[in-house]
Structures are given as C-alpha cells and as structure tokens.
Amino acid sequence: ATVVPSTMDSVPKKLLVAGAWTDASDGRTMPVENPATGEVLCEVADATPEDGARALDASVAAQRDWAATAPRARSEILRRAYDLIIERVDELATIMTLEMGKPLAEARGEVTYAAEFFRWFSEEAVRVDGGFSATPDGKNHVMVLRQPVGPSLLITPWNFPLAMGTRKIGPAVAAGCTMVFKPAQQTPLSALALAAILTEAGLPNGVLNVITTSRAGEVVEPLLRGGNVRKLSFTGSTAVGKILLAQAADGVVRTSMELGGNAPFIVFSDADLDAAVAGAMVAKMRNMGEACTAANRLYVHSSVVEEFGARLAAKMAELRVAPGTEDGAQVGPLIDSAGLSKVEQLVADAVGRGARVLTGGAAPDGPGHFYPPTVLADVDSGSEMLRTEIFGPVAPIITFDDEDEVLRTANDTDWGLVGYVFTRDLARALRVSENLEVGMVGLNTGLVSNPAAPFGGVKQSGLGREGGRVGIEEFLEYKYVATPR
Numbered sequence: 163a164t165v166v167p168s169t170m171d172s173v174p175k176k177l178l179v180a181g182a183w184t185d186a187s188d189g190r191t192m193p194v195e196n197p198a199t200g201e202v203l204c205e206v207a208d209a210t211p212e213d214g215a216r217a218l219d220a221s222v223a224a225q226r227d228w229a230a231t232a233p234r235a236r237s238e239i240l241r242r243a244y245d246l247i248i249e250r251v252d253e254l255a256t257i258m259t260l261e262m263g264k265p266l267a268e269a270r271g272e273v274t275y276a277a278e279f280f281r282w283f284s285e286e287a288v289r290v291d292g293g294f295s296a297t298p299d300g301k302n303h304v305m306v307l308r309q310p311v312g313p314s315l316l317i318t319p320w321n322f323p324l325a326m327g328t329r330k331i332g333p334a335v336a337a338g339c340t341m342v343f344k345p346a347q348q349t350p351l352s353a354l355a356l357a358a359i360l361t362e363a364g365l366p367n368g369v370l371n372v373i374t375t376s377r378a379g380e381v382v383e384p385l386l387r388g389g390n391v392r393k394l395s396f397t398g399s400t401a402v403g404k405i406l407l408a409q410a411a412d413g414v415v416r417t418s419m420e421l422g423g424n425a426p427f428i429v430f431s432d433a434d435l436d437a438a439v440a441g442a443m444v445a446k447m448r449n450m451g452e453a454c455t456a457a458n459r460l461y462v463h464s465s466v467v468e469e470f471g472a473r474l475a476a477k478m479a480e481l482r483v484a485p486g487t488e489d490g491a492q493v494g495p496l497i498d499s500a501g502l503s504k505v506e507q508l509v510a511d512a513v514g515r516g517a518r519v520l521t522g523g524a525a526p527d528g529p530g531h532f533y534p535p536t537v538l539a540d541v542d543s544g545s546e547m548l549r550t551e552i553f554g555p556v557a558p559i560i561t562f563d564d565e566d567e568v569l570r571t572a573n574d575t576d577w578g579l580v581g582y583v584f585t586r587d588l589a590r591a592l593r594v595s596e597n598l599e600v601g602m603v604g605l606n607t608g609l610v611s612n613p614a615a616p617f618g619g620v621k622q623s624g625l626g627r628e629g630g631r632v633g634i635e636e637f638l639e640y641k642y643v644a645t646p647r
C-alpha cells in the first residue's frame with residue numbers, strides 16, 4: 163500500500179472542542195491502523211470522559227446563538243462544505259481507504275455520497291415551516307413552530323466513515339442543533355478531516371465538537387445521563403444500540419437509531435436473471451459486505467437457483483482482492499481480525515451443515531484481514547449466518563419453492579432494515595414489497611441508499627429515518643402557541 167504522507171499530514175489528529183484543536187486531558191493518543199497491512203498510520207487524541215464533558219459544554223454554550231442564525235446562513239455553510247468535499251474527493255478517499263480498507267474507487271463513491279447529504283440538507287434548511295390555524299370552536303389560534311431539538315450526540319460506525327457522519331451532521335446543522343460527534347475508534351481520520359472542512363466552510367466555534375476515543379462507553383454514558391443531551395443519533399450494532407437506548411431512557415433523550423440488518427434477497431422464477439445477478443453483486447459486495455444493508459440471505463426459486471448460483475459465483479470469482487490503494491482493487495480487507503474470524507466461523511458452520519462452496523471459502527495467507535468473495539449453495543436453514551450479520555463477502559443461497567413460504571422465512575428475524583426483491587410480475591412485486599417487514603425495499607435493484615430517500619428500519623433495525631424530507635424532522639421539535647382569536 164502506498165501511504166501518501168502529505169494527505170495524512172493535512173488531517174488534524176486532535177479533538178475539536180469549542181473551535182480549538184486540543185489534546186486529550188490525560189495526553190493519551192490511540193493508534194489508527196491500516197487494515198490492509200496491520201501497520202499503524204498515525205496516532206490521534208484519545209478523549210477522556212472529561213473531554214466529552216467539555217465538548218458537550220461547548221455545544222450547550224453555542225446552542226442559543228446557533229439556533230438564532232438565519233436558515234440561509236446554515237444552508238450556505240453546508241453548501242460550501244459540499245463544494246469543498248467535492249474538490250477534495252481524491253484526498254478524502256485516500257484517507258478513508260487507508261484507515262478503513264475499502265478500494266479507492268468505492269471510497270471515492272462514498273465521498274460523493276457523503277457530500278450529497280450536505281447538498282440535500284443545505285436545500286432542506288430553508289424549507290422548515292410551521293402552521294397557523296383556528297381551533298374547531300373558532301375561539302383560539304394554533305400557531306405551530308419548529309425549533310431545533312438542541313445539543314445532539316452523534317455516534318457513527320467505521321463502515322461508512324464519512325457518509326454516516328454527513329447523514330447526521332447535515333440535518334443537525336440545517337435544523338440549528340449544536341453537536342458532539344463521536345466517530346468510530348477505527349476511523350477517526352475521515353471524521354477529523356470532515357470537521358476541518360466544516361470549520362473552513364464557516365461553521366461557528368462550538369457548533370460541531372469532535373471527540374475521538376477508544377473509551378466510548380466511559381465517555382458516552384455520563385453525557386447521556388447528564389441531562390444536557392437533547393438528542394442521540396446512533397448508527398451501529400443492535401447490541402450497543404440497546405445499551406444506549408437504556409441510557410437515553412434515563413434522561414428521556416430523543417433517539418434515532420440505525421442498527422443492524424439481516425437483509426433477505428429474493429429471486430423469483432420470473433426474475434430478470436441479469437438484473438438479479440447484478441443486483442446481488444451490489445447488495446452483497448458493496449463495502450466488502452460490511453454494510454447493514456448487505457444481502458445476508460439469498461432466497462432463490464428452485465427453477466433458477468442453479469443458474470443464478472453459477473452466474474453469481476463466476477462474477478464473484480472475477481473480483482480482484484487487494485489492498486484498497488492498489489490499482490484495480492475491487493475487494494479490500496475486512497476491518498480487523500475479529501471481523502475476519504467471525505466470517506471464517508460462519509462459513510465453517512454453514513459448510514458443516516452441508517452447504518456447497520461455489521467459490522471462495524478460505525482466507526488467503528499473508529498480512530491484512532482479507533477474505534475472498536464466497537458463494538455458498540444449499541445453505542441449511544439452521545446455519546448461524548442466516549441469523550446474524552455476516553459483515554463480509556459471503557453470499558449464502560437458500561432454495562425456495564413458494565411465495566408465502568419465502569415471505570414467512572424472510573420475515574422470521576428480529577431485524578427489518580431492507581429487503582431485495584427480483585421479479586417481473588407487477589402484482590407480486592407490490593404484494594411482496596408490502597408484506598416484507600422492513601423499512602426499505604430494493605425492487606429489482608441492489609442499492610437503496612440515497613440522500614433523498616428516508617433510510618431506516620423496523621423491528622430491531624432501529625427507530626427513525628435519515629435522509630429524505632423526514633431526515634431533518636429528527637432534529638426538530640414542535641412548539642405550539644395558543645392565543646385567543
């Protein structure tokens with residue numbers, strides 16, 4: 163891997179508190195590793211609970227003036243930040259690939275996707291409206307105002323280091339909220355680079371505070387319980403989401419939770435198989451399968467399952483597995499050794515229950531947490547990988563015969579983020595879309611994420627939506643003023 167020193171040098175390595183880049187209060191730093199090599203790229207400040215408290219104090223102090231700024235001013239800051247991100251796509255993509263592993267081409271795609279949230283919410287900032295009406299008895303006015311919910315705590319995962327940040331910061335800025343942003347320990351550099359861009363774009367001091375830390379639990383819990391956080395927006399695992407919901411309950415903190423998924427990907431007998439294979443490649447292989455939207459269970463009708471499996475395996479086998487910074491890399495390393503051993507164990511379990519390996523199936527020797535694109539056929543319904551997020555490039559195929567049966571099986575999970583459906587029968591497409599217990603459906607497509615659409619899940623996949631017209635709502639309160647007519 164080619165480390166680009168000037169790119170790394172330009173990224174701040176400190177906490178951003180009240181507009182100042184500062185060291186951790188105990189002086190500690192934490193290493194940032196390159197998952198393709200295991201090498202330490204650099205050290206960044208490792209925030210203490212005290213730093214967390216200072217960051218929240220700064221947000222609280224800045225809230226009133228920030229809420230009073232003109233919506234147009236907030237909109238223009240986001241628009242400038244959008245322009246700056248687009249100007250620096252290559253630089254930001256390089257930083258992301260180095261700390262997270264995804265191939266440069268995918269990293270560039272994520273940088274653009276991330277920037278689009280700022281463009282979208284720059285447009286939404288000036289569209290917040292209210293109401294003015296009469297009560298049914300005609301005696302009173304009802305005035306409805308929208309106001310920022312207040313200081314917000316934003317917690318993001320490592321798999322989309324930039325887009326998960328902009329998807330929260332964009333609507334918070336647009337709505338007039340100040341914030342404490344805690345990115346994942348594995349990917350602090352993208353978050354710090356983003357904070358530098360927002361500062362350059364004119365975001366006032368204290369509106370965005372960034373705390374990178376290896377001590378997430380210790381730093382976050384007192385903030386949530388302390389009474390000053392008005393909103394928690396979290397993207398991450400369901401397990402951690404439940405812990406944070408319990409802590410938020412204590413302080414009656416509003417929450418938006420984007421948690422795990424276990425996406426079914428259903429191919430009916432009448433599907434366009436070219437589209438289904440192409441869709442599976444995207445739904446499975448985007449981000450090496452390290453996405454909550456990743457196709458986790460591929461249900462394929464018995465009449466097409468042989469052909470679908472063979473074609474998917476052939477395409478998967480063509481992908482080039484290499485460090486993300488290498489030319490032509492299509493599949494980078496997994497995030498860490500724990501991620502890799504989880505995938506290895508899930509494959510061993512499925513194969514032990516009779517699954518056939520159509521391609522892949524064993525990690526290569528050598529440095530980095532690499533796992534090859536893998537397709538398994540005849541996966542037994544008792545296999546562990548059908549009940550947990552694989553978070554790796556493994557596509558388990560399960561054969562089905564009947565629509566009702568596949569719907570029942572697809573819905574037989576605690577999660578409900580996204581489902582993918584491939585069919586050319588319009589009535590079936592609508593019926594299945596309506597009956598899948600999910601927040602999003604990819605109908606003849608393997609990609610649902612878009613800044614203009616409401617992203618989110620049902621059941622244990624989360625609460626609330628990000629993006630779309632409703633994304634800003636998560637950061638707004640209603641206030642109603644009654645007055646006689």
Ligand code: ADP
Pocket residue numbers: 317318319320321344345346347378379380382383397398399400402403405406
């Ligand atoms: P993943 O499995 O994708 O790493 P996690 O849910 O562990 O997902 O992490 C998502 C985010 O939650 C990260 O920013 C991580 O640091 C943070 N996190 C993990 N544990 C806690 C905790 N106990 N309290 C607050 N944040 C946490």
